[in-house]
Amino acid sequence: MAAKLSSLENPKVKVSHRGAQRLKAGHVWVYRSDLVSADGIAPGSLVDVVDERGRFLGSAFYSSSSQIAIRWLSREPIRQTDDLLRQRIRDAIAYRERVVEDTNAYRVVFSEADFLPGLIVDRYDDLLAVEILTQAMDQESRRATIVSELSDAFRPAGIIERIEAKIRELEQLPARASGLLLGEKTSTVFAMNGVKFHYDALAGQKTGAFLDQRENYAAAAQYARGEALDAFCYQGGFALHLAQRGSKVTGVDSSRPALEMADRNAELNGCQVEWIEGNAFDLLRDYSAAGHKYDTIVLDPPAFARSRSTLETALRGYKELNLRAIRMLRPGGILITCSCSYHVSRADFLRVVGEAARDNRRSLRIIESRTQARDHPILSGVPETAYLKCIISTVS
Numbered sequence: 188m189a190a191k192l193s194s195l196e197n198p199k200v201k202v203s204h205r206g207a208q209r210l211k212a213g214h215v216w217v218y219r220s221d222l223v224s225a226d227g228i229a230p231g232s233l234v235d236v237v238d239e240r241g242r243f244l245g246s247a248f249y250s251s252s253s254q255i256a257i258r259w260l261s262r263e264p265i266r267q268t269d270d271l272l273r274q275r276i277r278d279a280i281a282y283r284e285r286v287v288e289d290t291n292a293y294r295v296v297f298s299e300a301d302f303l304p305g306l307i308v309d310r311y312d313d314l315l316a317v318e319i320l321t322q323a324m325d326q327e328s329r330r331a332t333i334v335s336e337l338s339d340a341f342r343p344a345g346i347i348e349r350i351e352a353k354i355r356e357l358e359q360l361p362a363r364a365s366g367l368l369l370g371e372k373t374s375t376v377f378a379m380n381g382v383k384f385h386y387d388a389l390a391g392q393k394t395g396a397f398l399d400q401r402e403n404y405a406a407a408a409q410y411a412r413g414e415a416l417d418a419f420c421y422q423g424g425f426a427l428h429l430a431q432r433g434s435k436v437t438g439v440d441s442s443r444p445a446l447e448m449a450d451r452n453a454e455l456n457g458c459q460v461e462w463i464e465g466n467a468f469d470l471l472r473d474y475s476a477a478g479h480k481y482d483t484i485v486l487d488p489p490a491f492a493r494s495r496s497t498l499e500t501a502l503r504g505y506k507e508l509n510l511r512a513i514r515m516l517r518p519g520g521i522l523i524t525c526s527c528s529y530h531v532s533r534a535d536f537l538r539v540v541g542e543a544a545r546d547n548r549r550s551l552r553i554i555e556s557r558t559q560a561r562d563h564p565i566l567s568g569v570p571e572t573a574y575l576k577c578i579i580s581t582v583s
């Protein structure tokens with residue numbers, strides 16, 4: 188009996204005082220530099236986390252290669268993850284039933300913020316797009332559980348796995364291609380806030396769309412007016428929402444495939460939008476130098492700061508972009524400016540946008556200081572889960 192019990196025990200990972208403090212403060216990661224001992228633990232194992240004196244701190248997933256060595260799961264001792272994964276997926280779905288409205292595209296599972304570290308699931312109408320980001324979630328039995336639970340809950344026409352090759356490399360997982368895990372369908376049309384979008388599960392960026400901006404699209408559309416410029420428009424998220432409210436919109440992006448999709452989306456909604464393929468930094472510089480004017484400008488660039496070391500450069504980049512945009516706004520114009528870099532704090536972002544206005548001798552009033560849509564919840568104690576800033580302001 189004793190032998191049987193001990194064979195059910197999880198391997199133990201001992202963490203430093205700093206690692207233990209981090210968990211006690213509500214964070215869910217322990218970095219490799221804060222491990223005291225984790226010898227011989229298999230990649231992706233379910234482990235017991237203990238402090239330097241051997242006291243149990245919680246159950247977690249272990250990665251043998253990531254700098255994030257421990258992803259915390261529970262204060263309770265857990266011996267198998269099948270039931271836990273199923274229950275947490277059901278909880279995540281129930282949470283969305285409370286906070287998501289007016290869309291059939293939203294994030295169903297947001298990794299740590301849903302206590303499912305390493306798993307992302309997005310719903311697009313009758314398709315589900317899944318991203319598996321860690322050794323632990325990649326284990327065959329866990330993959331099977333995830334697919335089975337999602338299939339029971341949604342009866343989807345397709346579950347598609349999206350692969351980011353770099354993430355698999357970092358986790359030292361064998362290369363895989365994006366593809367179907369269940370069903371046969373890989374494209375559909377979804378709708379949010381009454382705007383329709385084509386979806387191709389095997390193309391595009393992220394899992395296909397920027398679902399985290401869904402509520403910001405609706406807010407932007409509420410204030411936007413007149414002639415509008417959507418810089419970094421991707422497949423037209425902001426642009427189409429503005430066009431539907433009667434603005435005359437120009438969308439700019441450097442990605443041709445994104446603009447081709449944007450154009451199909453405009454047609455789907457019966458909207459007229461002018462799409463320009465090009466570098467938005469150059470275009471803003473040239474247009475502002477040439478004296479172009481707009482009533483509404485959206486700035487939603489890709490993440491500039493991928494690490495803390497590039498923060499200063501990123502802030503200069505944001506300032507420059509906002510400076511040019513504000514110069515082109517007519518008095519009373521609306522600026523919708525976003526940053527999705529976690530490393531850029533809201534305070535820093537507001538500061539550089541404010542400086543950009545003052546350098547233009549303009550006044551900026553903030554109407555709304557927004558974040559990601561509620562289907563991307565923010566977990567208290569884990570600042571990394573709060574990454575999106577979307578500031579809507581009027582410039583006089």
Ligand code: SAH
Nearest residue numbers: 397419420421424440441442466467487489
């Ligand atoms: N606003 C979009 C998401 C934008 S993501 C939405 O809500 O759907 C950032 C976009 O910037 C991507 O589409 C990418 O192709 C584009 N991009 C990256 N660098 C660029 C550049 N220098 N000029 C123009 N577009 C760029």
